[in-house]
Amino acid sequence: MTWLDLPADTGFGVTNLPYGVFSVGGDRPRTGVAIGDFVLDLAAATGDPVHATGSLNAFLARGPAAWSALRDRLTGWFTGTDDTVAAHLVPRADVRLHLPFAVADYVDFYSSQHHASNLGALFRPGSPPLTPNWKHLPIGYHGRAGTVQVSGVPVVRPSGQRKAPADPVPTFGPSGRLDIEAEVGFVVGAPASGPVAVGDFAAHVFGVCVVNDWSARDLQAWEYVPLGPFLGKSFATSVSPWVVPLAALEAARVDPPARDVEVLPYLDDTKARWGLDLRLTVSLNGVEVSNPPFRHLYWTAPQQLAHLTVNGATLRTGDLFASGTVSGAEPDERGSLLELAWNGETPLRLPDGSTRTFLEDGDTVTISATAPAIDGTRLSLGEVTATIEPAR
Ligand SMILES: O=C(O)/C=C/C(=O)CC(=O)CC(=O)O
Ligand SMILES: [Ca+2]
Numbered sequence: 001m002t003w004l005d006l007p008a009d010t011g012f013g014v015t016n017l018p019y020g021v022f023s024v025g026g027d028r029p030r031t032g033v034a035i036g037d038f039v040l041d042l043a044a045a046t047g048d049p050v051h052a053t054g055s056l057n058a059f060l061a062r063g064p065a066a067w068s069a070l071r072d073r074l075t076g077w078f079t080g081t082d083d084t085v086a087a088h089l090v091p092r093a094d095v096r097l098h099l100p101f102a103v104a105d106y107v108d109f110y111s112s113q114h115h116a117s118n119l120g121a122l123f124r125p126g127s128p129p130l131t132p133n134w135k136h137l138p139i140g141y142h143g144r145a146g147t148v149q150v151s152g153v154p155v156v157r158p159s160g161q162r163k164a165p166a167d168p169v170p171t172f173g174p175s176g177r178l179d180i181e182a183e184v185g186f187v188v189g190a191p192a193s194g195p196v197a198v199g200d201f202a203a204h205v206f207g208v209c210v211v212n213d214w215s216a217r218d219l220q221a222w223e224y225v226p227l228g229p230f231l232g233k234s235f236a237t238s239v240s241p242w243v244v245p246l247a248a249l250e251a252a253r254v255d256p257p258a259r260d261v262e263v264l265p266y267l268d269d270t271k272a273r274w275g276l277d278l279r280l281t282v283s284l285n286g287v288e289v290s291n292p293p294f295r296h297l298y299w300t301a302p303q304q305l306a307h308l309t310v311n312g313a314t315l316r317t318g319d320l321f322a323s324g325t326v327s328g329a330e331p332d333e334r335g336s337l338l339e340l341a342w343n344g345e346t347p348l349r350l351p352d353g354s355t356r357t358f359l360e361d362g363d364t365v366t367i368s369a370t371a372p373a374i375d376g377t378r379l380s381l382g383e384v385t386a387t388i389e390p391a392r
């Protein structure tokens, strides 16, 4: 129960309590917690200067005991009889949401077997869809932290080198194959000076957000051999403004899919089952085009984190690692346009009569996600949206 007047299907109920950074008018960005159609001003409600810094990092660095203490306090405030904190609620419609954390390092994985098989077929026809290493380790690459931007910030079409197989030489110009990648991001709170065992995942990772890893497929296809993605993915990565704590996702935990190849001991997750029953929705210009299911991801976030640090690489507060594109088995569960329109062979038909193979200038892409909550409702991870601006 709560004294708050919450819309029935809010998605931001008392079992969610995601953290973000907001401002009203031109005032200073500070930490807030989304609740119903409101944001609780944590700087004002707690008086703790850690929430007045304009970024979640200092709070995230405090670690899991501090995270759960504040979550308990918030739950107490919202479910008790004393409505004192009501004075610090701001209508969500009035706030501007900022990038919630300063991104330290950004890593992107490749953990959906359906996505990896589809991309293998499209990028490497004639070779087996999965590379020989795929079921032995979670493949990933280090991305560009400085170009991670919050939902709502436009994406400028990148330019670069591209060379189709039939072209004799590369040419330079705006990408003609601008794409999306629907992903889930994991935000590191507590740092680590070396390997993080799969069982220590929740001691370091604070929460999750929705990610769109924009990808220029023509730039990517020409540049990626042999070192992997570079400029085709480094121009922009968009994240949702709310970070949902892992503590809110207990009811979403499911067994990961059966693995058919034995993994090395450091990747054994039988004691840390972190499959997550998240459902993503991808909309293009307001039209739903895909519903990628997260629960089938072959590699889970604890395995990704264990792999990311197993060589001794340190972990910093604000590190972001994304799941990789989430694609399900069905054609309408794919997380990229490259897959949805199958390399341009089966264009998407939109209700206005137009078709899409890749993004056009002016297109708006929105990715949202939900998860089961402990009270039987579905909680919202919010959404990540952006509109494409012409190349400069
Ligand atoms: O298979 C390839 O060569 C390329 C794959 C991707 O572009 C996917 C990627 O960035 C990782 C992911 O999001 O799953
Ligand atoms: Ca990606």
Ligand SMILES: [Mg+2]
Pocket: 143, 144, 213, 214, 233, 234, 235, 236, 237
């Ligand atoms: Mg990127």
